[in-house]
Amino acid sequence: DTGVSQDPRHKITKRGQNVTFRCDPISEHNRLYWYRQTLGQGPEFLTYFQNEAQLEKSRLLSDRFSAERPKGSFSTLEIQRTEQGDSAMYLCASSPITDRVISTDTQYFGPGTRLTVL
Amino acid sequence: EDKVVQSPLSLVVHEGDTVTLNCSYEVTNFRSLLWYKQEKKAPTFLFMLTSSGIEKKSGRLSSILDKKELSSILNITATQTGDSAIYLCAVYSGAGSYQLTFGKGTKLSVIP
Numbered sequence: 573d574t575g576v577s578q579d580p581r582h583k584i585t586k587r588g589q590n591v592t593f594r595c596d597p598i599s600e601h602n603r604l605y606w607y608r609q610t611l612g613q614g615p616e617f618l619t620y621f622q623n624e625a626q627l628e629k630s631r632l633l634s635d636r637f638s639a640e641r642p643k644g645s646f647s648t649l650e651i652q653r654t655e656q657g658d659s660a661m662y663l664c665a666s667s668p669i670t671d672r673v674i675s676t677d678t679q680y681f682g683p684g685t686r687l688t689v690l
Numbered sequence: 691e692d693k694v695v696q697s698p699l700s701l702v703v704h705e706g707d708t709v710t711l712n713c714s715y716e717v718t719n720f721r722s723l724l725w726y727k728q729e730k731k732a733p734t735f736l737f738m739l740t741s742s743g744i745e746k747k748s749g750r751l752s753s754i755l756d757k758k759e760l761s762s763i764l765n766i767t768a769t770q771t772g773d774s775a776i777y778l779c780a781v782y783s784g785a786g787s788y789q790l791t792f793g794k795g796t797k798l799s800v801i802p
Contacts, residue, residue: 575732576732603788605788605789605790607790612794613794613795614694614778614780614792614793614794614795615733615778615780615790615792616792617789617790617791620788620789622788627788628787628788628789630789663732663733677788678724678735678738679724679735679790680735681726681732681733681734682732683731683732684731684732
């Protein structure tokens with residue numbers, strides 16, 4: 573049983589460039605989440621998919637950010653016109669649907685993509 | 691706005707010591723609290739605590755949820771150098787929301 577994988581693991585880009593990250597969830601996990609983590613902080617929620625539907629978006633997710641999960645499997649997170657403030661670790665997590673009432677699924681995290689914007 | 695606060699932010703102990711990490715929360719419609727361990731990369735899941743499961747234990751690690759005090763503790767006994775990591779506390783809250791709200795974490799360093 574492989575875990576959540578993310579690609580690339582590191583990305584260095586110049587301000588103003590576009591970047592795209594990929595996340596492959598654990599097989600058959602219906603839910604997929606993106607978080608951003610900066611140094612000294614806990615992860616901050618960005619967005620969440622159930623299958624291919626994007627059901628929640630944080631106000632942190634500005635117009636320059638877009639996420640997709642076209643076939644309900646892997647997901648991509650694109651950042652357009654990157655800014656230095658976008659430098660962070662971008663974490664992806666996935667979870668199965670275990671409890672439809674209480675909705676307390678355990679989220680399993682990938683290794684993250686570390687973005688550095690110069 | 692939902693808040694999760696962890697204390698202390700960092701802690702240095704010697705191998706064999708027992709440590710207690712704290713997490714308090716102020717959220718709307720609390721559903722569950724999760725503990726994760728983060729070393730160099732991905733947070734790895736430790737425990738989930740809910741109204742129906744307020745105490746969990748696994749080996750040297752244990753955790754308790756105090757719903758009255760809106761807090762949780764994570765205990766690690768007989769610490770080892772491999773326990774050195776950042777311990778994150780996160781909460782599910784709100785009606786129908788699947789986002790986790792995390793604290794800043796406690797950085798634990800265990801020295802030989």
